[in-house]
Amino acid sequence: MPASDPSDELLQLHAELAAARERADRIQAHALEAEAELAKVRAVNADLLARNAHLELMNEKMRRDKYGVRSERSRRLLEQLEIAFEDLEADACVAEIEGEIAAAKTTSVVAFTRKRTTRRDFPADLPREDVIIPAGQQCPCCGSDDLGRLPPDITETLEKVPARYKVIRTIREKVSC
Known part of the structure:
Protein backbone atom coordinates (compact mmCIF):
# COMPACT_ATOMS: atom_id res chain seq x y z
CA MET A 1 0.00 0.00 0.00
CA THR A 107 -32.09 40.66 3.33
CA SER A 108 -28.66 41.89 2.47
CA VAL A 109 -28.25 45.57 1.78
CA VAL A 110 -25.52 46.76 -0.55
CA ALA A 111 -23.79 49.88 0.69
CA PHE A 112 -24.24 52.96 -1.46
CA THR A 113 -21.09 54.11 -3.17
CA ARG A 114 -21.06 57.55 -4.67
CA LYS A 115 -20.15 57.68 -8.32
CA ARG A 116 -17.17 59.92 -8.87
CA THR A 117 -17.60 62.51 -11.58
CA THR A 118 -14.97 62.61 -14.25
CA ARG A 119 -13.86 66.09 -15.09
CA ARG A 120 -13.35 66.96 -18.70
CA ASP A 121 -10.80 69.40 -20.02
CA PHE A 122 -11.95 72.83 -21.04
CA PRO A 123 -12.19 73.43 -24.80
CA ALA A 124 -8.84 74.23 -26.40
CA ASP A 125 -10.20 77.30 -28.21
CA LEU A 126 -10.75 79.22 -24.94
CA PRO A 127 -7.98 81.74 -24.22
CA ARG A 128 -5.67 80.74 -21.38
CA GLU A 129 -3.78 82.88 -18.91
CA ASP A 130 -0.85 81.30 -17.05
CA VAL A 131 -0.23 82.22 -13.42
CA ILE A 132 3.06 80.72 -12.25
CA ILE A 133 3.57 80.15 -8.52
CA PRO A 134 7.31 79.58 -8.00
CA ALA A 135 8.52 76.70 -5.86
CA GLY A 136 10.66 77.42 -2.83
CA GLN A 137 14.45 77.61 -3.16
CA GLN A 138 15.03 75.29 -0.21
CA CYS A 139 13.57 71.93 0.77
CA PRO A 140 10.86 72.48 3.41
CA CYS A 141 11.85 69.22 5.15
CA CYS A 142 15.64 69.31 5.38
CA GLY A 143 16.55 72.83 4.19
CA SER A 144 18.76 71.57 1.33
CA ASP A 145 19.51 73.88 -1.64
CA ASP A 146 20.15 70.98 -4.04
CA LEU A 147 16.67 70.61 -5.56
CA GLY A 148 15.63 68.81 -8.74
CA ARG A 149 12.70 69.83 -10.92
CA LEU A 150 9.52 67.73 -11.00
CA PRO A 151 6.54 68.08 -13.35
CA PRO A 152 4.33 70.96 -12.12
CA ASP A 153 0.77 70.61 -10.85
CA ILE A 154 -1.56 72.36 -13.30
CA THR A 155 -5.05 73.40 -12.21
CA GLU A 156 -7.45 74.96 -14.67
CA THR A 157 -10.26 77.19 -13.43
CA LEU A 158 -12.99 78.60 -15.62
CA GLU A 159 -13.51 82.28 -15.00
CA LYS A 160 -16.37 84.24 -16.50
CA VAL A 161 -15.67 87.76 -17.56
CA PRO A 162 -18.90 89.40 -18.75
CA ALA A 163 -19.40 88.47 -22.40
CA ARG A 164 -16.04 86.66 -22.43
CA TYR A 165 -14.65 83.45 -21.03
CA LYS A 166 -11.06 82.61 -20.33
CA VAL A 167 -9.24 79.76 -18.62
CA ILE A 168 -6.72 80.58 -15.93
CA ARG A 169 -4.01 77.94 -15.64
CA THR A 170 -2.30 77.90 -12.26
CA ILE A 171 1.10 76.23 -12.48
CA ARG A 172 2.74 75.31 -9.20
CA GLU A 173 6.37 74.49 -9.67
CA LYS A 174 7.56 71.51 -7.68
CA VAL A 175 11.03 70.51 -6.63
CA SER A 176 12.51 67.57 -4.81
CA CYS A 177 15.78 66.94 -3.03
Missing part, protein backbone atom coordinates in the same frame (compact mmCIF):
# COMPACT_ATOMS: atom_id res chain seq x y z
CA PRO A 2 1.70 3.25 -1.13
CA ALA A 3 2.00 6.10 1.35
CA SER A 4 0.01 9.16 0.29
CA ASP A 5 1.68 12.52 -0.01
CA PRO A 6 0.94 14.80 3.02
CA SER A 7 0.49 17.84 0.76
CA ASP A 8 -2.20 15.99 -1.23
CA GLU A 9 -3.99 15.10 2.00
CA LEU A 10 -3.74 18.70 3.16
CA LEU A 11 -5.21 19.97 -0.13
CA GLN A 12 -8.02 17.44 0.12
CA LEU A 13 -8.76 18.49 3.71
CA HIS A 14 -8.82 22.17 2.66
CA ALA A 15 -11.29 21.35 -0.12
CA GLU A 16 -13.50 19.39 2.27
CA LEU A 17 -13.38 22.23 4.79
CA ALA A 18 -14.39 24.77 2.13
CA ALA A 19 -17.28 22.53 1.03
CA ALA A 20 -18.43 22.08 4.64
CA ARG A 21 -18.34 25.83 5.22
CA GLU A 22 -20.36 26.41 2.06
CA ARG A 23 -22.97 23.87 3.20
CA ALA A 24 -23.10 25.51 6.64
CA ASP A 25 -23.63 28.94 5.05
CA ARG A 26 -26.46 27.59 2.89
CA ILE A 27 -28.10 25.92 5.89
CA GLN A 28 -27.78 29.10 7.95
CA ALA A 29 -29.31 31.19 5.15
CA HIS A 30 -32.17 28.70 4.84
CA ALA A 31 -32.73 28.80 8.61
CA LEU A 32 -32.86 32.61 8.56
CA GLU A 33 -35.38 32.53 5.72
CA ALA A 34 -37.51 30.00 7.62
CA GLU A 35 -37.33 32.15 10.75
CA ALA A 36 -38.43 35.21 8.77
CA GLU A 37 -41.30 33.27 7.21
CA LEU A 38 -42.38 32.01 10.65
CA ALA A 39 -42.34 35.55 12.05
CA LYS A 40 -44.38 36.72 9.07
CA VAL A 41 -46.97 33.97 9.61
CA ARG A 42 -47.13 34.81 13.32
CA ALA A 43 -47.71 38.48 12.46
CA VAL A 44 -50.52 37.58 10.04
CA ASN A 45 -52.05 35.25 12.65
CA ALA A 46 -51.95 37.94 15.34
CA ASP A 47 -53.49 40.42 12.91
CA LEU A 48 -56.31 38.00 12.08
CA LEU A 49 -56.97 37.35 15.77
CA ALA A 50 -57.18 41.11 16.38
CA ARG A 51 -59.57 41.53 13.45
CA ASN A 52 -61.72 38.68 14.73
CA ALA A 53 -61.89 40.26 18.19
CA HIS A 54 -62.76 43.61 16.60
CA LEU A 55 -65.59 42.01 14.62
CA GLU A 56 -66.92 40.28 17.75
CA LEU A 57 -66.84 43.61 19.57
CA MET A 58 -68.67 45.37 16.73
CA ASN A 59 -71.23 42.54 16.61
CA GLU A 60 -71.88 42.82 20.35
CA LYS A 61 -72.22 46.62 20.13
CA MET A 62 -74.71 46.32 17.25
CA ARG A 63 -76.66 43.71 19.17
CA ARG A 64 -76.84 46.09 22.17
CA ASP A 65 -77.94 48.95 19.91
CA LYS A 66 -80.64 46.82 18.29
CA TYR A 67 -82.04 45.02 21.33
CA GLY A 68 -81.02 47.39 24.10
CA VAL A 69 -79.23 46.74 27.38
CA ARG A 70 -80.35 43.42 28.89
CA SER A 71 -78.33 43.38 32.07
CA GLU A 72 -75.24 44.58 33.88
CA ARG A 73 -73.53 41.37 32.83
CA SER A 74 -73.70 42.25 29.13
CA ARG A 75 -72.08 45.63 29.82
CA ARG A 76 -69.19 43.90 31.63
CA LEU A 77 -68.95 41.42 28.77
CA LEU A 78 -68.65 44.30 26.32
CA GLU A 79 -65.90 45.90 28.41
CA GLN A 80 -64.06 42.58 28.52
CA LEU A 81 -64.31 42.28 24.75
CA GLU A 82 -62.87 45.78 24.36
CA ILE A 83 -59.95 44.92 26.65
CA ALA A 84 -59.33 41.65 24.78
CA PHE A 85 -59.40 43.52 21.48
CA GLU A 86 -56.83 46.05 22.73
CA ASP A 87 -54.55 43.23 23.94
CA LEU A 88 -54.78 41.38 20.65
CA GLU A 89 -54.15 44.59 18.73
CA ALA A 90 -50.98 45.22 20.78
CA ASP A 91 -49.86 41.61 20.20
CA ALA A 92 -50.41 42.06 16.47
CA CYS A 93 -48.20 45.17 16.47
CA VAL A 94 -45.45 43.34 18.36
CA ALA A 95 -45.65 40.36 16.01
CA GLU A 96 -45.48 42.66 12.99
CA ILE A 97 -42.35 44.36 14.33
CA GLU A 98 -40.75 40.97 15.06
CA GLY A 99 -41.57 39.89 11.52
CA GLU A 100 -39.92 43.00 10.10
CA ILE A 101 -36.82 42.39 12.22
CA ALA A 102 -36.61 38.76 11.10
CA ALA A 103 -37.07 39.77 7.47
CA ALA A 104 -34.34 42.40 7.83
CA LYS A 105 -31.92 39.68 8.97
CA THR A 106 -32.38 37.74 5.72
Whole structure:
Protein backbone atom coordinates (compact mmCIF):
# COMPACT_ATOMS: atom_id res chain seq x y z
CA MET A 1 0.00 0.00 0.00
CA PRO A 2 1.70 3.25 -1.13
CA ALA A 3 2.00 6.10 1.35
CA SER A 4 0.01 9.16 0.29
CA ASP A 5 1.68 12.52 -0.01
CA PRO A 6 0.94 14.80 3.02
CA SER A 7 0.49 17.84 0.76
CA ASP A 8 -2.20 15.99 -1.23
CA GLU A 9 -3.99 15.10 2.00
CA LEU A 10 -3.74 18.70 3.16
CA LEU A 11 -5.21 19.97 -0.13
CA GLN A 12 -8.02 17.44 0.12
CA LEU A 13 -8.76 18.49 3.71
CA HIS A 14 -8.82 22.17 2.66
CA ALA A 15 -11.29 21.35 -0.12
CA GLU A 16 -13.50 19.39 2.27
CA LEU A 17 -13.38 22.23 4.79
CA ALA A 18 -14.39 24.77 2.13
CA ALA A 19 -17.28 22.53 1.03
CA ALA A 20 -18.43 22.08 4.64
CA ARG A 21 -18.34 25.83 5.22
CA GLU A 22 -20.36 26.41 2.06
CA ARG A 23 -22.97 23.87 3.20
CA ALA A 24 -23.10 25.51 6.64
CA ASP A 25 -23.63 28.94 5.05
CA ARG A 26 -26.46 27.59 2.89
CA ILE A 27 -28.10 25.92 5.89
CA GLN A 28 -27.78 29.10 7.95
CA ALA A 29 -29.31 31.19 5.15
CA HIS A 30 -32.17 28.70 4.84
CA ALA A 31 -32.73 28.80 8.61
CA LEU A 32 -32.86 32.61 8.56
CA GLU A 33 -35.38 32.53 5.72
CA ALA A 34 -37.51 30.00 7.62
CA GLU A 35 -37.33 32.15 10.75
CA ALA A 36 -38.43 35.21 8.77
CA GLU A 37 -41.30 33.27 7.21
CA LEU A 38 -42.38 32.01 10.65
CA ALA A 39 -42.34 35.55 12.05
CA LYS A 40 -44.38 36.72 9.07
CA VAL A 41 -46.97 33.97 9.61
CA ARG A 42 -47.13 34.81 13.32
CA ALA A 43 -47.71 38.48 12.46
CA VAL A 44 -50.52 37.58 10.04
CA ASN A 45 -52.05 35.25 12.65
CA ALA A 46 -51.95 37.94 15.34
CA ASP A 47 -53.49 40.42 12.91
CA LEU A 48 -56.31 38.00 12.08
CA LEU A 49 -56.97 37.35 15.77
CA ALA A 50 -57.18 41.11 16.38
CA ARG A 51 -59.57 41.53 13.45
CA ASN A 52 -61.72 38.68 14.73
CA ALA A 53 -61.89 40.26 18.19
CA HIS A 54 -62.76 43.61 16.60
CA LEU A 55 -65.59 42.01 14.62
CA GLU A 56 -66.92 40.28 17.75
CA LEU A 57 -66.84 43.61 19.57
CA MET A 58 -68.67 45.37 16.73
CA ASN A 59 -71.23 42.54 16.61
CA GLU A 60 -71.88 42.82 20.35
CA LYS A 61 -72.22 46.62 20.13
CA MET A 62 -74.71 46.32 17.25
CA ARG A 63 -76.66 43.71 19.17
CA ARG A 64 -76.84 46.09 22.17
CA ASP A 65 -77.94 48.95 19.91
CA LYS A 66 -80.64 46.82 18.29
CA TYR A 67 -82.04 45.02 21.33
CA GLY A 68 -81.02 47.39 24.10
CA VAL A 69 -79.23 46.74 27.38
CA ARG A 70 -80.35 43.42 28.89
CA SER A 71 -78.33 43.38 32.07
CA GLU A 72 -75.24 44.58 33.88
CA ARG A 73 -73.53 41.37 32.83
CA SER A 74 -73.70 42.25 29.13
CA ARG A 75 -72.08 45.63 29.82
CA ARG A 76 -69.19 43.90 31.63
CA LEU A 77 -68.95 41.42 28.77
CA LEU A 78 -68.65 44.30 26.32
CA GLU A 79 -65.90 45.90 28.41
CA GLN A 80 -64.06 42.58 28.52
CA LEU A 81 -64.31 42.28 24.75
CA GLU A 82 -62.87 45.78 24.36
CA ILE A 83 -59.95 44.92 26.65
CA ALA A 84 -59.33 41.65 24.78
CA PHE A 85 -59.40 43.52 21.48
CA GLU A 86 -56.83 46.05 22.73
CA ASP A 87 -54.55 43.23 23.94
CA LEU A 88 -54.78 41.38 20.65
CA GLU A 89 -54.15 44.59 18.73
CA ALA A 90 -50.98 45.22 20.78
CA ASP A 91 -49.86 41.61 20.20
CA ALA A 92 -50.41 42.06 16.47
CA CYS A 93 -48.20 45.17 16.47
CA VAL A 94 -45.45 43.34 18.36
CA ALA A 95 -45.65 40.36 16.01
CA GLU A 96 -45.48 42.66 12.99
CA ILE A 97 -42.35 44.36 14.33
CA GLU A 98 -40.75 40.97 15.06
CA GLY A 99 -41.57 39.89 11.52
CA GLU A 100 -39.92 43.00 10.10
CA ILE A 101 -36.82 42.39 12.22
CA ALA A 102 -36.61 38.76 11.10
CA ALA A 103 -37.07 39.77 7.47
CA ALA A 104 -34.34 42.40 7.83
CA LYS A 105 -31.92 39.68 8.97
CA THR A 106 -32.38 37.74 5.72
CA THR A 107 -32.09 40.66 3.33
CA SER A 108 -28.66 41.89 2.47
CA VAL A 109 -28.25 45.57 1.78
CA VAL A 110 -25.52 46.76 -0.55
CA ALA A 111 -23.79 49.88 0.69
CA PHE A 112 -24.24 52.96 -1.46
CA THR A 113 -21.09 54.11 -3.17
CA ARG A 114 -21.06 57.55 -4.67
CA LYS A 115 -20.15 57.68 -8.32
CA ARG A 116 -17.17 59.92 -8.87
CA THR A 117 -17.60 62.51 -11.58
CA THR A 118 -14.97 62.61 -14.25
CA ARG A 119 -13.86 66.09 -15.09
CA ARG A 120 -13.35 66.96 -18.70
CA ASP A 121 -10.80 69.40 -20.02
CA PHE A 122 -11.95 72.83 -21.04
CA PRO A 123 -12.19 73.43 -24.80
CA ALA A 124 -8.84 74.23 -26.40
CA ASP A 125 -10.20 77.30 -28.21
CA LEU A 126 -10.75 79.22 -24.94
CA PRO A 127 -7.98 81.74 -24.22
CA ARG A 128 -5.67 80.74 -21.38
CA GLU A 129 -3.78 82.88 -18.91
CA ASP A 130 -0.85 81.30 -17.05
CA VAL A 131 -0.23 82.22 -13.42
CA ILE A 132 3.06 80.72 -12.25
CA ILE A 133 3.57 80.15 -8.52
CA PRO A 134 7.31 79.58 -8.00
CA ALA A 135 8.52 76.70 -5.86
CA GLY A 136 10.66 77.42 -2.83
CA GLN A 137 14.45 77.61 -3.16
CA GLN A 138 15.03 75.29 -0.21
CA CYS A 139 13.57 71.93 0.77
CA PRO A 140 10.86 72.48 3.41
CA CYS A 141 11.85 69.22 5.15
CA CYS A 142 15.64 69.31 5.38
CA GLY A 143 16.55 72.83 4.19
CA SER A 144 18.76 71.57 1.33
CA ASP A 145 19.51 73.88 -1.64
CA ASP A 146 20.15 70.98 -4.04
CA LEU A 147 16.67 70.61 -5.56
CA GLY A 148 15.63 68.81 -8.74
CA ARG A 149 12.70 69.83 -10.92
CA LEU A 150 9.52 67.73 -11.00
CA PRO A 151 6.54 68.08 -13.35
CA PRO A 152 4.33 70.96 -12.12
CA ASP A 153 0.77 70.61 -10.85
CA ILE A 154 -1.56 72.36 -13.30
CA THR A 155 -5.05 73.40 -12.21
CA GLU A 156 -7.45 74.96 -14.67
CA THR A 157 -10.26 77.19 -13.43
CA LEU A 158 -12.99 78.60 -15.62
CA GLU A 159 -13.51 82.28 -15.00
CA LYS A 160 -16.37 84.24 -16.50
CA VAL A 161 -15.67 87.76 -17.56
CA PRO A 162 -18.90 89.40 -18.75
CA ALA A 163 -19.40 88.47 -22.40
CA ARG A 164 -16.04 86.66 -22.43
CA TYR A 165 -14.65 83.45 -21.03
CA LYS A 166 -11.06 82.61 -20.33
CA VAL A 167 -9.24 79.76 -18.62
CA ILE A 168 -6.72 80.58 -15.93
CA ARG A 169 -4.01 77.94 -15.64
CA THR A 170 -2.30 77.90 -12.26
CA ILE A 171 1.10 76.23 -12.48
CA ARG A 172 2.74 75.31 -9.20
CA GLU A 173 6.37 74.49 -9.67
CA LYS A 174 7.56 71.51 -7.68
CA VAL A 175 11.03 70.51 -6.63
CA SER A 176 12.51 67.57 -4.81
CA CYS A 177 15.78 66.94 -3.03
